[in-house]
Amino acid sequence: MAVNDTNLERDPALARLMQAASGEQPPAALDAAILAAARREVGARPAVVGGCGQAAIPPLRAKRNWYVPVSIAAMMVLSISLVLTMHHEKGDELSQPPVATRAPPKAPASAPAPAAEPAVAPAEKADAMLRDAAPAQPKLAEEKRAQPAKTADAISQPEAPPKAYGELAKKQRVEKTEAAADNAAALGSSTRRDQAVGSATREHGPARDSAATTAKAASGAVTGGLSGAPAPQDRAPVEARREAEASGRQAQERQRPSLGVRGFDSAPLDGASGVPAGAPAGAAASQSASPLPREAKLAPAKPTPEPFPAQAPLSRDEALARNEADRSTGGSSATRGATSEAPAVAAAPQAKPAPPPAPKPAARPALKPAPVWRGLEDQPPEKWLERLAEFRRDNRSIDADELLAEFRRRFPDHPASAR
Amino acid sequence: MDTTAAVSDEQLMLAYRDGDAGAFDTLYRRHKGPVYRYMLRQCRNAGVADELFQDVWMNLIRAREGYTVQAKFTTYIYKLAHNRLIDHYRKHGQAAMVSFDDDSEEAPIIAEPQAAPRDEPEKHLDIKQQAAQLLQLLDALPESQREAFVMQYEGGMSVEEIADATGVTRETAKSRLRYAMSKIRQGLTAWQ
Structure with missing residues (x-):
């Protein structure tokens, strides 16, 4: 066998013959494709497409192995985040009450007290002046001074407004109040305030004093720059009234652009009777003979079906005269304006008092006009x-x-x- | 002189495994001809040989990360080629036609001729004619004998390496090689 093993070794002559017969080589395209695949495998070079009809080397599966798990993970993350977002939004919608059925925002109970205080200061100033003129009225003045607190008590118990729109409602109330204060000041809204109070007194009697006081306080707050939003049922009439007032004020200002508004609503009213606090009890009769004859015509009651008729804009003289007549006539003015303010007052006793005004103490004193005799109190x-x-x-x-x-x-x- | 000649095939393959594409180029240049001719001799069709040849090298490229030096690289690459060839045979139903069980063949063992002097063939025939005669004799050999012969003369493999590459015992490989050598030598002598 040793001989055979030796003969099985590579024969050089046969090797030469085999080398001579070994002219075949793989095609160059095949070489390029294989070498390109080898380079692509190690990432040394970009893929090279095989030439001469050779198909490109198929991409290696190992390189693509990470595509599938990564795309699945991305899909899952996106889906989960989308579902969570939708769930969040749906939850928010359910937690908020619908706008149409939303209860009117009500400020907390602590709001009215500080809101009423700034209004008291100018009123007290006016009272002091009135006391100088009519010292026989200390009792009325004290009653009037105690009125804001009474008003605050009369205002309904607080209902916490929904957090979502509480701020917005407060802001809207402040804006509306300011606009209403301007309008009311221009038109001598103390007359309407008297009417509202008188209406409350007439319709519900003395037992409804607190409600009347509430309505009066709301009206007074609006007049004096406080934010006294009307009761929910009265919103539409109040809005119409505001529009009418705004148009009237514009017309009035066109007629007398230089006129200032001062001193009309500086005299607060007594709580239930509607008698001006600064006027003596017997002064009503004497004031009826004041040099304002037109106001005597306004004294009788004028029942009007509209909540607040879009009356023609009052001239400045008329407003002044009406204000003076209100001060003088007291209870008669309440009777006079009873029906015109019926909706606003009727809403008061329905256990839905007007929401308390939003506190804005900085803006309120600026809306209170100063008397024309300001600075002359101590002068000769x-x-x-x-x-x-x-x-x-x-x-x-x-x-x-x-x-x-x-x-x-x-x-x-x-x-x-x-x- | 090629500076890469000193680097063994195994080192080149390890370098390629570690990301050296140039090492594969060298390796491929060294072995592309013998492997291609092995495929060409075995399947006898250039197109099929191209496809199988590409598959062999692609398999090598894919298996690079798991490559470890357990044998000569030549043994490794011819083992890949052999397996791919067997797959090709099975796929095309040629397994029955190709007999690798020729060890039991009762072929008459020709008495081993004495080794001819080196210059004898050149004395009578030119080298090209003898090469063509050799190829004809190769085609006449059984698949397994031809495979063993080509592995030895194209790949320079020993009997053990041939046995390892083809998955047979050393004796089987030696027997195949002996038959192949005997037939070829007989044919060449008879042609002379």
Whole structure:
């Protein structure tokens, strides 16, 4: 066998023959494809497509192994996040009450008290002046001073507004209140306030004093710049009234652009009777003979079906005269305006009092007009007359009349008062 | 002189496994001809040989990450080629036609001729004619004998390596090789 094993070794002659017969080589395209695949496998070079009809080397499966799990994971993450987002949004929608059935926002109970305080300060100032003129009214003044607290008590118990729209509602209330305050100041809204109070008194009797006080406080808050939103049932009439007031004020300002609004709502009312706090009890009869004859025509009740008729814009004189008549007539003015403010007052006793005003103490004093005799309280009569002459010179007849009336109240013995 | 000649096939394959594409180029250049001719001799069809040849190298490329030096690289690559060839035979129903069980063949063992002097063939025939005669004799051999012969003369493999590559015992491989050598030598002598 050793011989055979030796013969099985590579024969050089046969090897030469085999080498001579070994001319075949793989095609160049095949070489390129294989080499390209080898390079692609190690990432050394981009893929090369085989030439001469050779199909490209199929991409290796190992390279694509990570595609599937990564895409599945991405799909799952996207799906879960989408579902969570939808669930969140749906939950928010369910947690918020629908807008149409949403209860009117109500401020907490603590809001009215601080909101009413700034309104008291100017009122007290006016009271002090009125006390100077009519010292026989301390009791009324005290009652009036206690009114804001009473009003705060009369306002309904707090209902926590939904958090989602509480801020928005508060902001809207403040804006509406400011606009209403401007309108009311322009039109002498103290008249309407009296009407509202009178209406409450007439319809529900003395037992409804607190409700009337509530309505009056709301009206007074609106007049004095407080944010007194009306009861929910009265929103539509109030909105119509505001529009009418706004149009009236625009017309009025077109007629008298230079007129200022001062002193009309500075005299608060007594709680239940509607008698002006600063007026003496017996002054009503004497005031009826005041130099404002037109107001005597307004004294009788004028039942009107509209909640608040879009009345023609009052001129400045008319507003002043009406205000003076309200002060003088007291209860009659309540009777006069009873029906016109019926919806607003009727809503009060229905256990849905007007929401308390949103606190905005910084803006309220600015809305309270100063009396024309401001700064003259301690001055001698000559200064008053100088100011009066100045008003006359500037054609500020209303202010001059107001100043003259106050002058006559303060200095009845002065010779100028007799003129 | 090729500077890469000193580097063994196994080192080149390890380098390629570690990401050296140039090592594969060298390796491929060394073995592409013998492997291709092995395929060409076995399947006797250039197109099929191209396909099988590409598959063999692609299998090598795919298996690079798991390559470890357990044998000579030549044994490794011819083992891949042999397996691919068997798959090809099975796929095309040629397994029955190809007999690898020729060890029991009662072929008459020709007496082993004495080794001819080196210059004897050149004395009578030119080398090209003898090469063509050799190829004809190869085609006449059984598949297994031809495979063993080609592995030895194209791949330079020993009997053990042939046995390892073809998955047979050493004796089987030696027997196949002996038959192949005997027939070829007889044919060449008879042709002379």
